[in-house]
Amino acid sequence: xKVSKRLKEIPPYLFAEIDRKIEEKRERGVDVIxxxxxxxxxxxxxxxxxxxxxEAENPNNHRYPSYQGMPLFREAVSSWLRERFGLDFDPERxxxxxxxxxxxxFHCPLAFMDQGDTALVPDPAYPVYGRAVHFCxxxxxxxxxxxxxxxxxxLSAIPEDTWLKTEMIFxxxxxxxxxxxxxxSFFDEIVEYSHRYDFIxxxxxxxxxxxYDGYVSPSLLQVAGAKDTSLEFHSLSKTCNMTxxxxxxxxGGADLIESFGKIKxxxxxxxxxxxxxxxxxxLENSRDIAADNCRIYQRRRDLLIEALRxxxxxxxxxxxxxxxxxxxxxxxxxxxxxRELLEEADIVVVPGSAYGEYGEGFxxxxxxxxxxxxxxxxxxxxxxxx
Ligand code: PLP
Numbered sequence: 001x002k003v004s005k006r007l008k009e010i011p012p013y014l015f016a017e018i019d020r021k022i023e024e025k026r027e028r029g030v031d032v033i034x035x036x037x038x039x040x041x042x043x044x045x046x047x048x049x050x051x052x053x054x055e056a057e058n059p060n061n062h063r064y065p066s067y068q069g070m071p072l073f074r075e076a077v078s079s080w081l082r083e084r085f086g087l088d089f090d091p092e093r094x095x096x097x098x099x100x101x102x103x104x105x106f107h108c109p110l111a112f113m114d115q116g117d118t119a120l121v122p123d124p125a126y127p128v129y130g131r132a133v134h135f136c137x138x139x140x141x142x143x144x145x146x147x148x149x150x151x152x153x154x155l156s157a158i159p160e161d162t163w164l165k166t167e168m169i170f171x172x173x174x175x176x177x178x179x180x181x182x183x184x185s186f187f188d189e190i191v192e193y194s195h196r197y198d199f200i201x202x203x204x205x206x207x208x209x210x211x212y213d214g215y216v217s218p219s220l221l222q223v224a225g226a227k228d229t230s231l232e233f234h235s236l237s238k239t240c241n242m243t244x245x246x247x248x249x250x251x252g253g254a255d256l257i258e259s260f261g262k263i264k265x266x267x268x269x270x271x272x273x274x275x276x277x278x279x280x281x282x283l284e285n286s287r288d289i290a291a292d293n294c295r296i297y298q299r300r301r302d303l304l305i306e307a308l309r310x311x312x313x314x315x316x317x318x319x320x321x322x323x324x325x326x327x328x329x330x331x332x333x334x335x336x337x338x339r340e341l342l343e344e345a346d347i348v349v350v351p352g353s354a355y356g357e358y359g360e361g362f363x364x365x366x367x368x369x370x371x372x373x374x375x376x377x378x379x380x381x382x383x384x385x386x
Contacts, residue, residue, distance in 0.1 A: 006135055018335070018351070021342055033377040034348040035365040038176065038322045040241040042296065045289055048240060051281045055274035065270030068261055069097025069249065073276040077234075077249050080283045085219040093254035094227070096261050097271050101206050101235040101248040104260075105170075106132045108231065108250070111263040112200055113138040113167055120162070120169040122153065124177055124355030124362075126204065129170035138167075144358040147327070151180030155193060163197040172204040174217055174320030177355050177364045181211075181319050187220040194229035200256065201230040206248075207321045209239040209290040212298045215319040227253040231260065238322060240282040240289045247271050247279045297322060300367045300374050307378040311385040324365040325352070334360055345380040 025032050055061050068074065074091035081087040081095075089095055098104035105128050113119060115137040121130045123142040133140045141162055145151040153171075171190065173182035194201050203220040211217055221232050231252035237243040250260065271279075282289070301317060304324055308315045315326040328337040334351035341347045341363075352362030367374070 006137070009134065010131070018338055018342065018348075021339070022348060025342070025346060030346055032342070032346050032348060033369065033373055033380070035367075035369065035374075035377060036348045036350055038238070038366045038368055039243050040238060040293070040322070040368050041370050042241045042293060044241045044245070045282075045285070047285065048242070048278045048282050052274050052278040055277040058274070061273035061277070065273045065276065067265045067270050069095070069271065070273060070276050073097055073271075073280055074249075076280040076283045077251070080286065081219075081221075081251060084287075085222055087219065087221050087251070089221075089251050090254065094257055095249060095251050096257050096264070097276065098233070098248040098250060099268055099271055100237060100243075100246040101204060101233040101250075102128055103246070103268070104233055104248060104250050105129065105202065105204060106135070107263055107267055108202055108260055109133055109136050109138065109168060111259040117167045118162070118165045120158070120166050120199075122170060122172065123357055124352060124359030125170065126172060126176050127355070129172075129202075129204075133168075141166075142356065145175070145178055145180070146358065151175060151178035152182060152186055155189060163193065163199075166197060166199045168200045168202060169194075170202050170204065171220070172206070173220075174205075174207040174211065174318075176207065176321055177323060177325055177350070177352065177359065177362075179318035179321045179323050179325045181215065181217060184218045184222060187218065187223045187226070191220070191223040191226045191229065195225060199229070201226070203230060203232045205232050206235040207238055208234065209286060210294060210297065210322055211320040212294060212301065212317070213319060217320060221251060229253070231256050236279055236282050236286075239286050239293075241293065242279075242282060245275055245278070247275050296371075297367045300371065303374065303378050304365060304367070307381050311381060313385075322367050324367070325362055326365065327362050328352075334363055338363055341381075345377075345384040347377055347380060 074095045077095045078089050078091040081089050109132045113136040117138045119133040119140050121140045121142050122145050143153050208217040220226055231250050233250050235248035305317045334353040338349050338351040350364040352359030
């Protein structure tokens with residue numbers, strides 16, 4: 001069997017050793033607590049499930065959906081964007097339904113990037129951006145997100161000739177894995193660059209609704225002129241505990257949405273209409289659902305942060321996302337510290353280096369485990385490291 005060059009070039013999975021150790025422990029009956037994946041443990045609210053049940057019974061929903069998403073769904077998205085961010089987006093031409101943001105983020109560059117083109121990709125980052133560019137046979141320039149810059153890119157440090165050849169930049173605020181947030185002045189700056197150097201901004205806002213301490217995340221699309229150069233990706237996965245449902249959406253200028261939509265007509269055949277109906281209910285109730293979720297995550301965040309600080313580790317409480325991003329104590333790198341947590345406390349975290357070179361020196365804890373498990377994890381940290 002011949003495997004494509006594109007596939008062969010994907011670097012080997014870095015954490016096979018940690019996975020093997022987890023497996024060994026579990027085989028020995030050890031109760032391993034995972035702060036690994038960011039997948040909400042809380043169920044999808046029942047009113048959303050009920051809409052799916054009702055709509056699944058309706059034969060009108062059993063046929064191929066429309067490629068772009070049902071008009072009703074796109075209208076609900078448009079209303080949500082207006083209420084949440086004060087945005088005015090045409091449901092007909094400026095919004096598209098996605099099978100989750102991951103799907104959209106991966107396929108979007110296919111509409112805009114050719115072999116030899118260049119995309120700017122953050123480091124550390126959710127791995128899908130880099131993979132998407134790679135699968136277009138395009139080049140990527142990674143730019144660092146550094147703690148001293150609040151994990152925002154230093155745009156002035158990127159050379160002029162790189163900007164001149166850039167077709168696309170990926171951004172993600174609130175950010176996974178660093179948990180950093182961006183304000184409108186940063187979005188203003190990057191939109192100005194996008195006009196000056198003529199590139200597309202792909203902004204992944206999957207965590208825009210998971211925020212703490214009263215922080216409210218802005219949309220990049222709030223910047224004047226952003227629509228002409230930018231696509232913003234939103235998800236119901238984290239906001240409404242719907243990771244398994246596979247629905248999200250993108251909003252942007254009509255030309256961008258049209259080209260993106262053209263690619264998608266060649267790849268998928270839309271989101272199950274019953275799921276779109278359920279997502280309308282999710283959007284209509286997202287403020288309350290997100291508020292309930294954030295209260296739960298904030299309590300977990302505070303318990304975890306308190307324990308990490310009590311044992312003497314340096315950590316800043318996140319304003320947003322489902323994660324805590326902690327710099328590893330002296331004498332360790334990301335992988336050796338993750339190994340130490342597993343060996344000493346039977347706890348799994350993700351080594352920051354999994355997200356890129358500049359993730360080295362950090363580990364990521366997810367807050368998506370049930371309260372009792374999180375409390376037990378916190379107890380183990382205190383016991384093993386005090
Ligand atoms: N973007 C970021 C930054 C993520 O962390 C994730 C999932 O963890 C996604 C997108 C994917 O979300 P979805 O479930 O909408 O595909």
